[in-house]
Amino acid sequence: MVDIYATHPRYFNAVDCIIFGYDIAGKELKLLLIKRSFEPALGQWSLAGGFVQEGESLDDAACRILCTLTGLSDLYLEQLYTYGETYRDPGARVISTAYFALIGIHELDPEIQKNNGAQWRSLSNLPDLIFDHSTMVDRALLDLVETARIRPVGFELLPEKFTLVQLQNLYEAIYQKPIDKRNFRKKILSMNLIEKQQDKERETSKKGAWYYRFNEEKYTELARNGFFFNLAVS
């Protein structure tokens, strides 16, 4: 019997993470980028990435890279797309699978960031990235807009307790357009997915704004019964 495998070439496989965060004060989306400390492309900016190791699945690799960089686990992480152009990495043929992560900036230890050469960069002012990483970011952005509309992933970018104003600002940052305040509130509240807390956020306003909390169990329950999250707004 012939070994059908042996006759075929093998390639390096990598994983790259597009890590989104949201700056509540600045009301803008951010990307966690790495200043490379190794060749090729030393000193240039790139996504957080790495090679898939022996005995490690693609998902495992993405998790490992994300955890190593952030020190966090249980983050929102989802496979996005696999980039397999032959010369996308000039150093060797590397097939890279991009993953899409959402994390709350506030959760991230600034120490760990520094140690890894990681930095939050505004989406509106990104540096050039190595290889095809800018393409990856473009695709991730399109995906973020779509996903945020049809699934309640926005909450991954906010602290557990957030105000309606903060939530609206986040969606305005994602959609890149203003949203009518009353319509937004009417819609999100009518879904019964977020619950008003007893306390208020008092940093940004004298009056203070009520905190809300996303009830994930409720969402799971509703989704099981045919509910579709949809936050398409004017």
Place this chain on the structure above:
Amino acid sequence: MVDIYATHPRYFNAVDCIIFGYDIAGKELKLLLIKRSFEPALGQWSLAGGFVQEGESLDDAACRILCTLTGLSDLYLEQLYTYGETYRDPGARVISTAYFALIGIHELDPEIQKNNGAQWRSLSNLPDLIFDHSTMVDRALLDLVETARIRPVGFELLPEKFTLVQLQNLYEAIYQKPIDKRNFRKKILSMNLIEKQQDKERETSKKGAWYYRFNEEKYTELARNGFFFNLAVS
């Protein structure tokens, strides 16, 4: 300088195609499957797949496999997901990228099918598939439902000229639920994407049904101006 690549393992990379077709007469979706003529899993059913060759991108590989099998080019083909579990293929570590293809069954030469051990199989009655291919099919099906709703890909599964009844049957097959005839027609016609032809289809009815044709240029034009295809129906 150290070669950072050399220290990492390499893997086989493959491509698998989930090829959907639509049987107009039987009003059901079909999958093009292969009866394997080689080890491992000789004699079992699988998706059309193959290894990514030297100097060939992932997209190229998917195209090649699809073209070889069908003798057709310019088909609807889109990357779906990459499967990277360590032991998904018992013979070796193979990372496989699944692609999603739509073709009109009528376009396919039955000769070529036979030569490749390919067969159209009803979605409602699929055989067991090797490895994780059933998982791939499940994901592709979910994707098909979603994509068909928000993009005009249904037409890829029909001949150039089709009747409104055929189009509705197709959507009923995709959504797996009945659609109101008048509402469906009102909606699809109001988009101004399909154009009534001068002739009728006369096989299935005494009265005959008007042929329509999808105008792709018109869709591109409208989409550029902010139009969103959406065929969500009761």
Place this chain on the structure above:
DNA sequence: CAAAAAAGTGTACTAATTACATTTAAAAAA
């Protein structure tokens, strides 16, 4: 010429979306 079979058609009702301006609460300043 009557029956059968499938294609084609319109309207009234309900739900969802949109546009839009004032009041409330609390702190800070006068």
Place this chain on the structure above:
DNA sequence: TTTTTTAAATGTAATTAGTACACTTTTTTG
């Protein structure tokens, strides 16, 4: 203590989109 300032909170009317629903037309066949 009163006034000013700042941001949060709130409701309604008009429009648009979605849904439910049944009969007529055309043509072939018996």
